[in-house]
Amino acid sequence: MRQPELPAGIAAHTGGRPYRENGTGKSGARVLMYEDLVLKIQPSSPRNDREEVMLRWLEGRVPAPRIVCAEDADGLHYCLMTRVPGRMACDIAFLDRPELLIRRLAEALQLLWSVDLAGCPVRRTVDVELAEARQRVAAGVVDVEDAEPGTFGPGGFGDPEALLDWLESNRPDSAEGDVVLSHGDFCLPNILLTENGLGGFIDLGDAGVGSRWRDITLCHRSLRHNTDGTYGIIRPQVKADALLDCLGLRIDRDELRWYLLLDELF
Ligand SMILES: Nc1ncnc2c1ncn2[C@@H]1O[C@H](COP(=O)(O)OP(=O)(O)O)[C@@H](O)[C@H]1O
Ligand SMILES: [Mg+2]
Incomplete structure (x- = not known):
């Protein structure tokens, strides 16, 4: 070009x-x-x-x-x-070292969570995101074709409005309190790693004060999609659930499901 x-x-x-x-x-x-x-x-x-x-x-x-x-x-x-140093976390060099990759991603999350939120200028809490999702649904800009298969249609939600109603009436436990510095699009291509550690975060348009599970969920999905053939690479030795173990957290499928579904409205 x-x-x-x-x-x-x-x-x-x-x-x-x-x-x-x-x-x-x-x-x-x-x-x-x-x-x-x-x-x-x-x-x-x-x-x-x-x-x-x-x-x-x-x-x-x-x-x-x-x-x-x-x-x-x-x-x-x-x-x-x-330009941030390092290579994307989805680089083969990291996908071929699952333990190192997952430890680095967990450390990156913990670094975000360690930041003092005083004076943070942007809020991306569940309330803020639901309000923005409501505007997007009303404006008809949600792309149902881009959603994970099964989200909409037979066995799924009838339309984005039905999904939004469900999200609003099934708010996850994490929606009440417990906020951290959230990246907002914590997928592997947005995390750059060097051989020694974190190179840096990029693509921070959705960053702000938000729920811990927002980033965990997108990281978990990105670990799956970057290794299950979605983007052409298959690495079954990368286990997305190991991220939660490494973070010392219980795997809460309800939290993961709720934030995945919320993301379908953006
Ligand atoms: N500041 C940066 N330093 C290093 N690499 C970058 C930087 N910004 C973007 N990139 C590279 O370009 C890719 C796309 O940029 P990104 O801002 O993530 O765009 P998009 O919003 O389309 O995902 C990133 O995954 C990364 O490889
Ligand atoms: Mg990006």
Whole structure:
């Protein structure tokens, strides 16, 4: 793909430098990788603003990109940030070392949970997410085709509104209190690991104060999908449930199910 035309403030940093386009993400954003910088281009939205507020707040708290320059132009948002070291947690080099991978992911979660929430500028609690889900359902923007098979249709929910009603009347135990710093999209491609430990977190548009089980659930699903052939790789030796053991938590299928279903509305 050809180099997009960039706003002047961004081009001042990247102009003429070589880059590689990264096709990993599923959000539809364009991600250009420079030697030590990354440019993410996506439609302007309040989510981008939240991400930038969070990235600024996260500085010095957990490893994450630092924003070098951010601009909106013609309905697009351009975020130029530092490049986080390491490889994605779904890299074969980690999938082939299940114990190490799961220990690193558990440590990454525990690092987030150790952060003092005082002054955290974004809330993504169950109440906030249900309210946003309600708006999305009303606006008809939930993509039922993108859901896990069986979520909607025979044996599943009739439509997104029915799912939302069920979520609202079956709030999980974790919805009441017990909040932590939550990544919001804790899947393997958004966690970069080095040989020595955590490289950093990326893709933090949904980060904020939230439930512990929100991240556990997405990490558990991502461990399954990155090893069961969903993305073309099969590694049965990676056991998603081992994440809970490593965290010293009981496997609570009700919590896992509730947050998985909530994610189907986003
Ligand atoms: N700041 C960064 N440092 C290193 N790699 C990055 C950075 N931002 C994005 N990437 C790479 O690009 C991929 C897609 O970017 P991401 O922000 O996760 O997009 P999406 O929202 O589409 O998932 C990531 O999985 C990672 O491999
Ligand atoms: Mg991503």
